[in-house]
Amino acid sequence: MELPEAERLIEQLVAQMRPAISADTALVGIHTGGAWLAERLHAELRIAAPLGNIDVAFYRDDLSGRGLHAKARRSDIPFEVEGRPVVIVDDVVYTGRTTRAALNELFDYGRPARVDLAVLVDRGGRELPIDARYCAHRLAQPLAPNRNLRLERDADGAFSLRLIDTR
């Protein structure tokens, strides 16, 4: 399968988001791919609120199957969530379970005015009623469950998408 070029998708995503960004909008990236992407969007969109990061490890719904990761990152929400529009940023949306976990965690910091989701790629296969308001690319056919699509960042900070077979 031919993968779209990540840098082009980021440009499209920035163009989609720009008209909807208000003075108090804040971005929260989901560790790790989403956090990289959020960092780039934060700079390109000149967001005033400091950038947030979330590691959803403690909010996953499949902990009993996967166990706890020892290297979970500390979540960092350096702005007042209460009453603020927030955009959760992830590289790829799939089942929607990660987004659900991020929403739960975000609400433990306060009640946001609204929450949207921004992703580079929607790979299909949703298992929850979750949709990305900003999405640069939707795959025509959902990816098979054994394929893992993710964002990678090289030493110079350039992004690329990578497809990995997990079985």
Added chain:
Amino acid sequence: MARNPQLNSHGGLRHLLSIEGLPREIVVAILDTAEPFTEVAEREVKKLPLLRGKSVFNLFFENSTRTRTTFEIAAKRLSADVINLNVSTSSTAKGETLLDTVDNLVAMQADMFVVRHASSGAPYLIAQHLEATRRPNVHVVNAGDGRHAHPTQGLLDMYTIRHYKRDFTQLTVAVVGDILHSRVARSQIHALTTLGVPEVRAIAPKTLLPSEVERLGVRVFHDMREGLRGVDVVMMLRLQNERMTGSLLPSPQEYFKFFGLTEDKLALAKPDAIVLHPGPMNRGVEIDSAVADGGQAVILPQVTFGIAVRMAVMSMLAHG
């Protein structure tokens, strides 16, 4: 029972009974897991869903305020239901055995026991019993047993040292005071050697040192000034008056003179040395107020870190 009763078949944490016998990787994993938990206290909602729906029983057969409270806070921050058993007024007083109490609580769907007991080995006995009665999903945390071990205290001390000093392999650490009666000292010494601290010193009067203490890998000093020279970390112990039998000490004043941590004795340690104390402190006995309240003391951060470390232990037990 498996060879190491503390580990499950995948090498994950099954019970936390003592630091002795824990692989280094597990000790480091507990400290690493605790790291992100320190941030939860800063949130509007100070809760994570990791133990949602689980019942944690605090089984304290011996008094403790700080340890029981911090375990309770830790379990509640993980969304567990916490049941505190005031054992002195419960069935035990009516003659029920420890294991009958455990069986009854297991029948009430207990998921975890936090156990403090005056007898060394009581938490082992419970863990063994859970194994024998095939209760693989019920976990035991030792919150202090007799003179044997107090592993979460040892771990929170290691977390505190790592927070301020980063690298264990460059440190000289002194454990000072009533080592004979102290389960805390034993857990600290095992933790320090497990994490690769090259020099651990035990500073105490001869009467307050266990025989063959050198076998734990420590250098013994009976002169506090000599022992403190050049150390990076001073770990003070509480003088355990309630455990003392006979006349091991002339008087608290005499003890303070020789083994109380004062500013002039602390000046012999490195200028950036930190001072730990597990609490509750006997001011004017093992530690002078000027030191306890001074800039080198990290005694209150220890308490805060203790919550995160206990959260880490309980989540690792629950999620193997």
